[in-house]
Structure formats: C-alpha cells, structure tokens
Amino acid sequence: MKKLIIGLTLVALSAGIAGCSGSSSKGDETTLRIAMVSPGEGVIKVWEQIKEKYEEAHPDVNVELNYQEDAIYQSIGLPNLLSGENAPDIYFEWAGERLKTRIESGYAADLTEALKQDGLKDAFSEGDFKGMEFDGKTYMIPTASDVSNIIWYNKKIFADLGIQPPQTWEQFIEICEKIKAANITPLASGNKDLWPGGNWIAHLISRVVGEQAYGDALQLKQPFNSPDFVTALGYVQQLWENKYINDSVNAIADDEGDVLFFNGQAAMHPIGSWLVSSALESAPELELGYFNLPSMPNGKGDQTSVLGVQNGFAINAKSAHFQEAVDFMALYSSVESSKLLADAGAMPIAKGGIDPEKTDALSLSLIDMMKQSTMLVSPPDTGYNIEVANAFNMAISQVLGGVRTPAAALAELDNTIAPLKK
Template sequence: MTMTNTKRKSAILAAAVAATLALASCSGGGSGTTPTDVNPQGEIVPREISWLLSRPADGGVITAMKEIAADYATDHPGFSLNLITTPDRPSYIQKYETLAAANKLPELFDTDATPFAQKLATQERMINVDTLLKDLDLEKDFRPAALNYQRFDDGSLYMVPFEFQLETFWYNSELFKNAGIETPKTLDDFPQMCKDLREEGITPIALDGQDQWPLERYMAYYPFRMAGPEYITNLKNGKAKFSDPAGKAAAEWLYKLGESGCFQEGFSSTGYADAQALFTSGKAAVYNIGTWELGNLATEKLDAGVRDSVDYFTLPTIDGAVTEDNEYVTPSGIGMAINAKTYDPLVRDFLAFALKEYPEVYAGTGALSPTTTAETTIPAGATKLYTRAVEQAATVGASIAMPWDTQLDPATNTRLQQELTLLVQGDITPEEFITTMDASLAENNDD
C-alpha cells in the first residue's frame, strides 16, 4: 500500500526536520550572548556554521554567499558554511518554527518580520542587527527602505537584508495602443482598462493565482494608498477591521476587477511560469511582478516579438491618497537572523567579512544590492528598461506597501487567500468577504 502525496510530503518534512535538529544540536560554539553584545571577546576558532534558508538554491544570494564563504575559509582553515535550503516557504516555516520550539536553531536562519520572529527577539534569542551594523560601521551603507522592510512594528531591527526589489506593473504598450488606452493613473482606472482590453480580445492581466500571494498583493494596494502602511499594522494587531473604510474599499475594488474580467480565465489554477508566459508571449497586457524578473523581462531573453513593446509603470495612486507616488512595494526579501545563543567571535568575524564583501559580489550578478555602495552590473543584451529600473531604486520613498502574507498570522492569511479567490471569481460579495474576514481576524487574534 503506497502513501498518499500528503503523507509522503509530511514524512519527508519530518525526516528533514529531524536531520536538521540533529545537525543543529551539533553546531555552535559558546553559551551565547545578549542581543546587543555584538563584539564578544575571545579567540576566533574556525568550525562549520549553519544557515537555515528559504531561498532558491541556484539564486543570487546563495551563489554569492558560497563564494564569500569559500574566500573566508581560505584564511580560516576549518571554517565552512553549511546551507540548509528549503525553498518551499510553507515547509520552511514549519521547519523553522519546529527548530525554534526545540531551541535548536542554527547560527543563522531566515525569517520575515512576523509576530513569531518578534517573540524570538523579545526572548533575546536574536542578535540586534541595528547594533551590529553600527558596530561594523555598515549601517550607513544600506538603503533605508531595505532596512525598514525588515523592521518590527516597534522599529527594532533583527534581520539583515540581502536583496532589494521594486514591484511594478509591466505592460505591453502595443496592446494598450490597439485598445486605445493609456496606462492607468489611478487604481480606479483598472476596471475600465480591463473592459477596454477585453473588447479587443486581449487578456488584461496575467496572474499567478495558484500561489495566491500575487492576488494578495492587489488586496494591499488600495488600503496602502488610502490609509498608509499603518492599516495592515493595525489590522494584524486587532486595532483595525476589514470593515473599516480602507478594507471595504479594497474588497469592492477587487470585486470590480473580477466583474471587469481583469484576470485570465482559470487564473486560480495558473502557476507562476504560465502566468509569466501569458505576458511574455503577448497574450496578456499587464503583469505585476518584481525586479527579480529583470533578467527575463528586460533582456534579450524576452521574445523579440514583444520586446520593443514592453514597458512598466509603478503602483497608481487614488484620489486623496496618503502615500506618495514613489511609495509602493519595495521588499528586501526574507531577512537573515542571527542566533544569540550560538553567537561567538567566529560568527561575528565571518559576518563582518561577508557583509562587507557581499554587495559587490551580489551586484555583479545583475541584481539590486540592499546597499547603495555597489553598482549593479547591467548584463549584456539588457534593454533600456533594465537600467531604468536600477536607477529608479534610488528614488523610492520611505513608506513601504508591505506584502500582507508576511504580516498576518498564518490562519488569517490562509483564509484571506481563499476568500480573495472567491471574491474575484464573483462567488461571494464584498459584504460576505468582509464579514468572513473580520470573523477570522477576531478568532485568530484571540488565540
């Protein structure tokens, strides 16, 4: 009798967690330190240190850090950096929280600025990154937006950013021209934009509905423009509701997007690659994605048939917006936390070396560095949009439209993603959506 896919995945995850627990229990030097004791005294004794990651194994961050760790090991025989990679985010979170509960986290571990991570910081289990960067004289090098994305609600910083991205709306100017429309100036222009494109037989917006977070981005846009970043902060802390004006406006806007046929038929079952292919093949007019896709959207990799027609615009505003036009989703990715329990002279010395070397190495891959000290290498075959996006990174505002999936508790977030699909499909009304979500929010805030 064979196991079901669900049971097989659970068994594999359990085995992975058990292996990581065993590995983590063997790691680490001293008895630990306090979060602000960032320069512990003692001998630097090379050993293996581990980093629990949630990043693509072949991505720029891991590639750069492997190179840097190898360089460090040249002068520190016996040192190695063990990368424990789990790119699948739900599986990673389960592993991370299991290790944290067992007090077996390795020296370094990935985390967003979630309520769970804040609990670890409150328990003095993470090094204060503000203090560390100041001690290393590196704080001034980082983009403020990159650091701010990693901060907790109280402004404290316990994660190091390794990326910086701009999320924009890529569009096909030829399809817009054929439909006789211009780029939307406000979010309220989206429904009519979609109707005009539909009349020309064009799919308005390509959406990866399978992974759910792309649609959740749309839920974040109207509240950000209407009430600022404070709305999601208050929502997750039980100080705001979905029935508040900003939440109600967002639900009604999304319902209109669905009514106007903004997304492709069957969007809820369309995956990341297929959604992107709809846009890059010229079958969809708009695609909302970040600069991590510059290599595919702004180089010769892009189909020659659409290459000259591709452009982008940033998040449109609304009438009476409280945020600026240059403020939108500018994430610095999942951050890296430093385990205070295993922090010692070696960990500090390696981080001092790595954080100084990293910007140049990472920017050399064509990516935007989280610092302003390294110039992004524009790859051969890049279009003018590549340079434009890189230059635009220097102009972003202070407020960030935070992705809601990194802010809400897991139960509320899962319910939100499910209800959003139903809302856009027209299976529920905005009023039903709001009632359900406020009940879910209240239930999970009581937990």
C-alpha cells in the same frame, strides 16, 4: 513572495531538524550555524565558496549551512530551529513585522554598534535598512530587496490605442474600457496558487484602508469585515463584473498568466519584478513597461507606496558566537562576495554587487524604485502569519473570481482565522 528566490531547487527538510550542511564536524571547534530559505543551486555554490573562505581565515570555526524549503522555513521551520538545541547563530528573515516578532521574542540581536565595524554599514545605502530599524536600533544586515507587485504593460498595445499609464484608479478603469473595446483582455493574472492576486490586491487594500489598518487586520488586532475593507474589495469586484480580467484568473498558475501577457492576449499583467527575466527569455521582442498601482479614491494609505520586501540576515541574540557571526556577514557583504552572488543570478543589495553594464534597464529601475520608496508595504505572506495570509489571499481570490461579494468573503475570512486569535 514565492518568486523571490530565483530558480529554486529546494531542499525539503523536516521542521526543527538540522538541514543540508555543507561541512563536516571539526571536533570540538566552534560551530557557526546559518539557516536560510534555499536560494537555488547556483547561489548555494557561492555560499559554499564564502564558507570556505571564512573557514580559511578562521581555522577554529566550522560553518554549517542549513537550507530549508520556503513554505516550511517561514511557517514552522525557523521557529523550531530558533527554539531547538542547535539554534542558528545567523538566520534569514524578512524585514518588518516578522523581524519585529523575532526582536520581541529575544532572537534578534542589536547590530547597531556591530555595523560600525570595518565599515560594514557603509557597504549599504540608507534606504537598504527599511523595516530593519526599531527604536533607533538596527537588527538586520540587508541582503536583497524585491518589488513584489507592479502593473506591467505592453507598450505597443498602449501606443496603438493611444493610451498612457494611468495615475488614478478612475484613469485605470478608463483605459481598461478602451482595451476591452479593442477585443483585448485588459488584465491577465494566474492566481491558482492565490499569492499573485493576494500580492496585488493587498497593495490596493493598503492604499484604501491605510497601512496601519492593513497591518492590524493581518496581525489579528481588528476584523477584516469592516467598511473600508469592503470598499477596497469593491474595486476588485468591479474588475470581474466588467470583464477586465481573464475568466481563468483562479484556474491558471502565475506562469500561465505570464504567457497570456507575453502572447499579446492581455495588455497588462500585475506581478512582481521577477517578470523581467521571464520576459527576456520567453518574449524578447515584447516592449515592456510598468507602472505602480494608481492612486485610489479617498484612500487612507500612502498613494505612492511600493509593495515589496526587504530581507536579510539577523544574528541570534542568544548566540554565543556573536563576533564570529558579524565577521561572517562582513565577508558575505563584501564587494567580492556580492559579485559572485550576482553572477549566480542573485540581486545582492550591497554596493558594488550589481554591474549596471550587465543588468537590464528595467531591473535597475526597479532597484531604484525600492531604494527611493518612502512607504514599503509587505505582501501578506512575507510580513505576517502565514495561516492568516493564506486565508486573506483566499478571500481575495473569491472576490477576484466573482465567487463571493466583498462582505461575504471578508465575513468568511474572519470566521476562518478566529481560532488563531489568542
């Protein structure tokens, strides 16, 4: 998740305090407040343009834009803002369990009818609303989606060794052996900050234990230290014990893992879709391919699932300015605004925002992968409680780096998160 927002220049704010605002007060006029994770300088400039255009069309409305640093926003920042005196009317949120929590807490308005206004829903494809619809009602306006983890591979290395992208875990292990025999590291990962391995292995775990059990454990509805979770982490232990992954996996950062892969020191690299832009800049000659996680033996989950995130903006159910908020999001979702966002480096999900002629083929393929997915699995740190996610990612890193056995890591995880259970 940490790489979802490209080129972040973060504006760190104290939780619960109104953030960096792009406008000054207009006296007693209506104030429409919008809160979000800082999207970086380039995209902030576009937000300011959209704000100005909206205010020109609505001279009685003053739009306040509040940007917060990612980690603050998703942990205590947004909850404090929502419960504060000047709560946002519109706020950025991740689809799935996080949005569901806002609905249950009374902070997400039903947008089903509002989306019918002026063809707003027609600005999107049906697949864009994954994780935003509950009990037949829609609660979010989508803005972006991202594949959070796939396995990238060096096409030249694969061709030289006569291997193909694997379909099953057994085939994956076979190609790891062939790559290792050629004195090339099969997998490179930089897991110093825990989330890279957390994303990748969480997907593997969901395939083994099933999406329901995965979600239940992360929501503290069942313990992690169970036979299925132990089995899942056993596959991770296999990677370390057979030297299929770099020894430095937990000592280097994600971008250092990128470098190992770009330099040809490793044949595969599990990371998200944002690798494309890094590869185009740092390794333009690299023949880059990708494949989704192979199917797991006797897996209880959907073996075609995609690890990714859908995000967007919800309208506060407690807002006194519902229609103004809908009108603003209609402007934000317009083709004109989407093109401005795309030019600033964002990947807007609304129709007409992305120009296929200006977008690389890999990115277009990944966008289609998200739209076509029938099972979307949320990464630990975007769909669930961040403290639980951090502890989960730590347990994964311990097994990935050979520090703990699966059972020991999971037992420690359960002990760590025990105080969080109500």
